[in-house]
Amino acid sequence: MNKIVKIDYLSRVEGEGGIVIEIKDNKVSKIQLKIFEAPRFFESFLVGRPYQDVIDFTARICGICPVAYQMSSVHAMEEIFGITVEDSISELRRLLYTGEWIESHALHIYFLNGPDFYGIPNAWADKEYLELAKVGLRLKKTGNNILTVLGGRPVHPISVKVGGFHKTPRKKEIESLLPELQKAYEDSLAAIKWASSLTFNHNVWETEYVSLRHDTEYPMNRGRALSSKGIDLSMDKFRNAIQEYQVEYSTALHSGIKRDSSVSPYFVGPISRVNLNHDKLPDEIKNSMNEAGISLPIRNSSMGIIARAVELAYAVHEAIRIITKYEEPDKPFVDYKPQPGQATWITEAPRGILIHRYSIDEKGKVRDCAIIPPTSQNLGHIEKDIYNFLQNNIDKSADFLKKECEKIIRSYDPCISCSVHVLLLKH
Amino acid sequence: MKKPRIGVFKFTSCDGCQLSILNMEDEILDILSVFNIAYFREATDDPLRGQFDISLVEGSISTNWQKKEIVDIRERSRLIITIGACATSGGLQALRNWARLQSYKKYVYPSPDAIEALSTSTPISEHVHVDYELWGCPINKNALSETLVSFLINKKPGIPRYSLCMDCKQKGIPCILVSKAEPCLGPVTITGCGVLCPSFGKPCYGCFGPKDDANIDSILKIFQNMGLTQKDSVLLLDKMNTYAYRKARIDIRQ
């Protein structure tokens, strides 16, 4: 039997993409994940720009995870210039990141992915679901409020600067967030319960989970790159352990881990982070996971929503912790002198590791750069996931397959706008 | 009464302005109670169908198919409102307008020929008639709210078009250009962001684009008097609204 499954426009994902699947003689003959998000050539126009521009520019790659771009780039710059920021500043940056995690995860859980489990087209289509959506709005708002206090606004906040922040918040200001964070914590524990009560397709196969790992904390801004298949590399080395390849049907580059002569897809994002770092979660959250019957590692890639709920709770918990012990730093930033050099830095964006590499010249201008967003790292993985799913359900109707494939893709919370901004292969 | 239909469309952009709609957490339920969000890919599966009372358009035009699609959207829309720097002035990606496309492609993609893109990124208004423009990278949600309120009660949105400095002074923020000699774009930039950067002690980098009659040549001269090279001072304008600032510079010469 031959079938063609075509989704022209994926909805409830960030950016523009579609998918074409061909089944010939009961075998999947073609999967084309189409990314027709128009390219924006970020890396090219960064070249020759003063290093200060990088933070503001790369943020514009993605409106949903601008902080991730700011974090990867600011740390890369500081690595190049040999700057170490005070602990209080790193903590504030972590707080900023929790704001983005909360916002982005809440959006995905309640607005993008959630409706799939209820068979509704959006979060407001159904009266009952709308109540859940309201919780989602409340959580999102809490995340956004963190971003606003620290960075002026939720999308493309303006406060991050090489060496620290342009301005750090007053203790009073930041403490005003606590009441809503307490509420958010309750909401997010409920979210874990709710998410794990949903019904999932069985998408389980042998894959490789990749995330950062840090000795003392759940990874965000620092650590080493770790994989479930034994990789444990510095950020810089990890960058060289992966390879990107272009497929002719897509504007996005795919990437995989180089081993011998083959390049195999890997998986980044909340599931990988939880799987590789669950020991770093606070006991309260571990308990909630146990109660909800979440067994680790999470091997079903459709269960992204569960991992997100866990991380949502973690981010809220972490925000409360940081705010409670916050002391206003003496100076919002450390002084430094720009120096030529190059560095790679990786941070954990809501969707997974985000790799930046820069080289800066003597005038403090960007000589060259490479950016590998999480979604482009996951693209190969998504395709394989779909492939496996189809093989197991090859006899189902085209309509069914179409819906399910859409769901699979969505469970990755792909950020297609990001995925077009991909790297420079060494000339 | 039938609810007015809103469509949200996206071209070349980061999705941040669309997200700003979803970030109106306090208003979104009000919006849903008076408007029918009939097309909004990022949030709902509803297919593209029929006519729209308001089309909110994000993103710039940078490929051939987008050129066609925006014409289709125009035909379906009573009002087109552009949201954000990309749609209103070409966005950061308009920097390609002043570069060589092929070298750009080569830089980013190993097989550049597979990449379909125009050599320019241009605002929506270069392609179809635009009824109202919301500036900002990203837009300010109060401005969007004012625009929707204005639509409902039938008036022009009351969004000021004077300089950022006006609000900077009104908020009592010390001027960083005058008191620290840091190159702030406030004097040539429209207000609307809530004076974010100066209130964080950072010079404005122009994400809201040029104000009415922005005197670009004069501000460049001021920057140069502060010690910046001609080239570096122009770089300050070549950001998210590069297209609009360069255009303002030409307009004022006439």
Added chain:
Amino acid sequence: MDTIKIKKTSLKSIFDVISKSHRIIGPKIENDVLILTEAGFEDIPSGYKELQKPGQYRMTKDAGDEIFSFSLGPDSFKRFFHPPLKELFGFKKTTKAISANRILKKEMPIALIGVRACDISAIKLYDRIFLEGPVKDSIYDSLRKDALIIGVNCLRPGDNCFCSSMGAGPQIKDNFDIAVTELKDGLIIETGSAAGKKIMEELPFEKITEADMREKEAVSENCKRLIKKSVRSEELPWLIYKNLEHPRWSDIARRDLECGNCTQVCPTCFCNSTYDYMQLSGVVNKSSEISGVRVMKWDSCFSKNFARVHGGNFRPSRRARFRQWMSHKLAYTFEQFGLTGCVGCGRCITWCPAGIDITQELEALRKQ
């Protein structure tokens, strides 16, 4: 008018006495700029001095142990009497009724401490505009009525000051509650109102000598001598009226950023715009009912739309808008209110990023 002398250390007691009945607004340094805000005695930036040039402002500390060593920052009283954004009234409209409710907030009145002669002249003008016009502005009135003006005679002028040319300073003459003059070894306190007198009565004073009074006069004399800038005010307003078509206006327009900074820092500029502000919730609740607030916000004749009417704009060019501003300052206000529209505080010169200097532009108008 009563005059006493107090010890420098007794200045704090003025703060103490006043703070019982008033909210004190005084000078304070924030981010290296002198601002006016709720401040205490300890916030007075004694020993600090500003270096000012057209378009430049730098705070330095080199004026020894003088208390009132500094001059003017961008803020003036106008922020407090005529706030940048004020709610005129809340409105509600149903099909059969319209209501407009003004709520005058009953707050503790303010006491402005450290007001200089130029700003006191400007307050006089503001009183004419908002209290003595065809309609009294009740919001201004409520903020102004019980406010105290504690003036300070300048020890030295700011680098861009020219108050003496405008007849607005440097010595405080009237329209104050208390005026302070800093001497080498004490402070002379003069009262200008009953309220001021009441405060004075609570201060621990010392004997005042002839020499003190001579020193007091010398302070203002000396300050006046140090003023660097001047305009020929005797030629005003005619110099402006004669030159409304002068080519210099076009020359200024080339430099003018029209950012409006000058109008926002000017203590006499009062232009504003009024509009209705509504949130979505004010429109959607019940379809036939709407509610919101009508607000007045500082605006500026530099705004391109300021003179727009339906079907046109009376001042479409930058040249015309700049001319409007300068003419209003230096000519029109005399006719409108019988007072100078420019008090020579020099703020517009300092805070203009382009460094446009009103005194030099006026001088240029004299030349053909």
Added chain:
Amino acid sequence: MYDKSLPFEATIKWIKKESRDTITYSLGINNKEIHSAYSFRPGQFNMLYIPGIGESPISISSSPSDHDLTHTVRIAGDVTTAISKLNEGDILGIRGPMGNGWPIEEIEDRNLIIIAGGLGIAPLRSVIRHMRATSKKSKTGSQDSTCGKGIILYGAKSPKDILFRDEFPGYRDTFEVQLTVDKADPEEYWRGEVGLITELINKVSFNPLTTVAFVCGPEVMMQAVTKELLLRGVPGEKIFITMERNMNCGIGICGHCFFGPKFTCKDGPVFRYTDIEEFFSIKEL
């Protein structure tokens, strides 16, 4: 007295369509106290207020002696469009009266010549009706009415655009009335003049030296008319014109309506020509 910085309610009593885009509204002030305290002079205006949208200055087109308080509004932008959507019985906000109004006392025993262009007839209608009312009174009182016969010259775009057209025949008892249009409509019978209003001035006879002129219309029209009147010998001191500027507060505290040193809202909108002569020809003032 009531506070002129706060709008009060007025109910629309009746509506009359005057032309394609111009409508007259009769307003009744709801509040009794304000109603009895409210009095105005011909040429004054009110700020009409539609909550949520804004305010517009609109001249009072009735005379103080009229039973009704009317405004004649041309649909231009947001506020005037919103007004045009109102029905009888609806409510709007009003602040006023504002402005100085026409100097009726200047007329005394002089000849009055009223020159209006387009919508400029609205504030002058107030004068016309006032003059008629007072001259009627004096007719019944003493025999020697001091008022000579006045002249009305009125120009509109086309016959269809002539406002209050049905009223002019009645005015002929007190005034000599001359109407002109830029262009006559072929479909309509038009007996009046065709051409510029300045040409009309030369077609009527009056003694310029004992005349007082009230002029209202678009600024270009007033420029031309004043020039013509001066040529005829009417003293500049006796020519009164109205200025139009953006108006925001109406009470002299917003700065929008400056015409040179004048506040159009409180010093005007009516000005003695010689008071503003020096500014009249300056562009973009």
